[in-house]
Amino acid sequence: MSLSKNLKELHGADRQRFLDSFDLVFCDCDGVVWYPLRDFIPGSARALAHLQSLGKRLTFVTNNSISSPEDHIEKFARQGNLKIEEHQIVHPAQTICDHLKSVEFQGLIYCLATAPFKQLLQAAGFQLAQESGPVVIKSLRDLHEAIFDGEPVQAVVIDVDFNMSAAKLMRAHVQLQNPQCLFLAGASDMLIPFGQGEIIGPGAFINVVTESVGRQPVVLGKPGDALRQVLLQRHPDIPPQRVLFVGDSLASDIGFARASGYQTLLVLTGGTKATDVSRLPANHPQLPDYVADCLGDLVDSD
């Protein structure tokens, strides 16, 4: 027995009351709107169009900086026939870029992330440090070179890096010994749904640095506190209880959203199974208010 309400069981006036209870929807993308890096999930485009027609404001909050905002917008248009604008997409590369601008950051950045993430920072005028030392490390001397020989940096940024390595994390750790060096993190999921199961996420690697340095990063991806503040400040006119947060991850979406006092809807099209939800006790910080098999259930009430 789940303590969360299933959207399918909301009919008539109950469903109307639910739809009237929020003005703004924060919506995850991978595992909610579309299958990770693939096609739209059946029904989700219609549900999003329905929300738009009801006058709900829509903002997509994704941890995916691997696809650029342009890619996202094009995918919404081509596959979903939805008109989404760039400012409606919140993702770590952008929130980190905005943060660096807001603190008037100057200096060199050691950025452990994908190429599109790095390009976004470079396009905004930020300078990124090069890797140092040989590609394959054969000796302690090589390792020393990789860790210590690069230029000193004033910020370390960590997000998803397909080729994250011990040497990169060691260099980040050494640079962060300097208390002036900023420590920023993007996507921080410990595990990411992928294929039939889950794979180790960027959060695990960020934690290696956090524990070694003894200092917490400013986390501007889900489920980071700094991102929570950014989201709360985006719509100061809308009280948190009139926001619906939709996601597929208990830790990265539901727990994250509940900490801000948003209403929460978990969809089962991503990494979470119905039994994962029914296991949760009443006061669990990741217990969603609502559960749906898919985003399409927002429209279909049969």
Place this chain on the structure above:
Amino acid sequence: METRGKPQHILQLSEEQRDRFVGSFDRVLSDIDGVLWSMEYTVPRAVDGYAALQRAGKEVSFVTNNSVRTMEQCLRHFEKLGLQVAPEQVWHPAQSIVLYLRDIQFEGLIYIIASAPFKAVLREAGFQLLDGPNEFIEESYQSLAKTIFDHQPVRAVIIDVDFNLTSPKLLRAHMYLMRNPECLLIGGATDRLLPVAKGVNIIGPGPFASILVEASGRQAVTLGKPGRELGELLIKHLKIAEPQRVLMVGDMLAQDIQFGRQCGFQTLLVLSGGCSLEQLQAETSPDLLPDYYADSVADVAQLLGETPKAHV
């Protein structure tokens, strides 16, 4: 119940305490890095300490977490310092893992994240290893999927120090553990931080092994210090009947001292490596507090040199 006082400096013992201490152990298990030498220096006169121990009839073995060098390199280093050490006297994770796998009659494929010398030890012992990817992958989920989803029947994942450790290797290891609930997870060195120079630490292998433990929810069999399984292996293979008559010597509280305490050995911390006097004095956990401490193993030579010969 045994009550333990504060750690005592071995050169500040009274004559009676000293005699009792010297007579209280027959066997010494000693760490190497930070005790005899480090990446940057040789600990002055440390070899004199071991020579004195051997003259006093104590059996000396070395237990290191370092499998990055070959056994030959290690023995040559001892020899250069004037100490004759036989291969049987040196225990390191690669070799301990071989012994452990033989003890449990392990058969099957192993996926391994470790250095070349480490892998060579396992291959020479006849084990079948998978590793890699040994180059960076293309930045896409498609190429990641190709790299980490593999259907070969891996029955053990082994992780130790790998200078070229990457996330695809860890993700691949995690997949094997999730696919096969029987798949063993075996770790070697556990150090969270490795001292490479005075006041300079780099991230050690421990946090990477921890990623696999946390992601898989599986306990690791640990055959580096302070692993419980290493202790059992040593006690069995060295036929240690009375653990309290063994003295563990090392420079790291979390590795050497904790390991010694866990095994019921006496413990001696030397301040020639990864732990300063201030760090020792600040330590409060009884699991990490040594019985004795010394500036370096050279102090042991002085301790024994002043011991009356009459002692049997």
